[in-house]
Amino acid sequence: MGHREDLLEGAKRCLVEKGYARTTARDIVAASGANLASIGYHYGSKDALMRQAVIASSEEWGTGMVALAPADREASAEDADPLARFAATWDTVLHRIATEREFIAAQVEVLGLLPRDEGLREAIGEVLPEGGEGLVAIFEGVPDTEVGATAARIVGPFYQALLTGLMVQSLVRPDAMPTGADLAEAVRRVTKGEVLGPDGQERGAARAEDGA
Numbered sequence: 001m002g003h004r005e006d007l008l009e010g011a012k013r014c015l016v017e018k019g020y021a022r023t024t025a026r027d028i029v030a031a032s033g034a035n036l037a038s039i040g041y042h043y044g045s046k047d048a049l050m051r052q053a054v055i056a057s058s059e060e061w062g063t064g065m066v067a068l069a070p071a072d073r074e075a076s077a078e079d080a081d082p083l084a085r086f087a088a089t090w091d092t093v094l095h096r097i098a099t100e101r102e103f104i105a106a107q108v109e110v111l112g113l114l115p116r117d118e119g120l121r122e123a124i125g126e127v128l129p130e131g132g133e134g135l136v137a138i139f140e141g142v143p144d145t146e147v148g149a150t151a152a153r154i155v156g157p158f159y160q161a162l163l164t165g166l167m168v169q170s171l172v173r174p175d176a177m178p179t180g181a182d183l184a185e186a187v188r189r190v191t192k193g194e195v196l197g198p199d200g201q202e203r204g205a206a207r208a209e210d211g212a
Contacts, residue, residue, distance in 0.1 A: 003032075003034045003035075003038045003041075003042060004038075004042040004043075006032040006033060006034050007028060007032045007034050007038060007039060007042060007043065007049060008049070008052060008053060008056060009031075009032060010028045010029070010030075010031035010032025010033070010034070011023070011028050011031075011032070011049050011050055011052070011053035012053045012056060012057050013031045014027045014028055014031050014053075015050065015053050015054065015057060015106050016057070016102045016103055016106050017102070019105070019106055019109050020050060020054065020106065020109055020110050020113060021109065021113065023046075023050060024046070025039055025046040028046065028049065047119060047120075048119070051119060051120055051123040051124075052123075054107075054110055054120070054123070054124070055123060055124070055127055057103070057106070057107075058107065058127075058131065059127075061096070061100075061103065062131065062134050062135075062138075064096070065092065065093060065096060065138060080141070083184040083187065083188060084184070085139070085140075085141060086139060086180070086183070086184045086187065087179075087180035087181045087183065087184035088180060089138060089139050089180070090179075090180035090183050090184070091179060091180035091181075092180075093163065093166075094166065094177060094178075094179070094180065097166060097167060097170045097177075098170065098174065098177070101170070101171070101174075104167050104170055104171065105171060107167060108167055108168055108171060110124075111164065111168075128160070129152065129153075129156065131156075131160065132152055132153075132155075132156020132157055132159065132160050133147050133152040133156055135156055135159035135160060135163065136151050136152055136155050136156050136159065139159060162183070166178075
């Protein structure tokens with residue numbers, strides 16, 4: 001690898017080991033074996049390099065998620081029960097969240113910096129739609145090229161919202177994380193109107209009692 005690639009690899013390592021805000025240019029130099037001048041030459045600044053490290057790390061994490069997805073994801077994408085596929089894929093994602101806590105902590109830290117870091121916010125904003133499209137492809141078991149613009153615009157943010165929330169929850173209450181089946185059941189209940197009635201009963205149960 002050349003200095004540019006070495007710097008990016010070093011910055012990604014620092015992102016996980018030290019966090020975004022605490023990483024200095026000298027940390028990146030020590031992790032990459034490059035020199036201080038090369039940061040400015042190849043990336044313009046340490047901040048620009050760290051922004052690229054955030055994006056590259058997220059993309060690699062998503063690529064790894066595809067590789068670990070259920071074996072029959074593509075073969076039976078059209079025939080599989082949608083909620084069953086939803087649950088199985090989330091189990092894969094949740095396993096990665098549980099076993100890669102340093103990466104998750106770094107990503108959550110970055111989210112907290114967005115309101116005060118315009119450059120970071122713009123960099124992530126540029127790739128956010130593509131990330132949502134990738135999540136739709138993963139959960140639907142299809143190539144990215146088969147994800148339509150409407151699905152990417154509407155469903156992509158839904159998956160991103162769930163993923164972000166679960167990442168945060170995994171740091172706050174790792175012992176109370178839902179399973180893929182829990183998430184699928186939640187979707188089923190919400191879409192069927194079977195969450196809670198006005199008296200705290202499940203709506204489905206209340207209707208069954210009324211008809212008894």
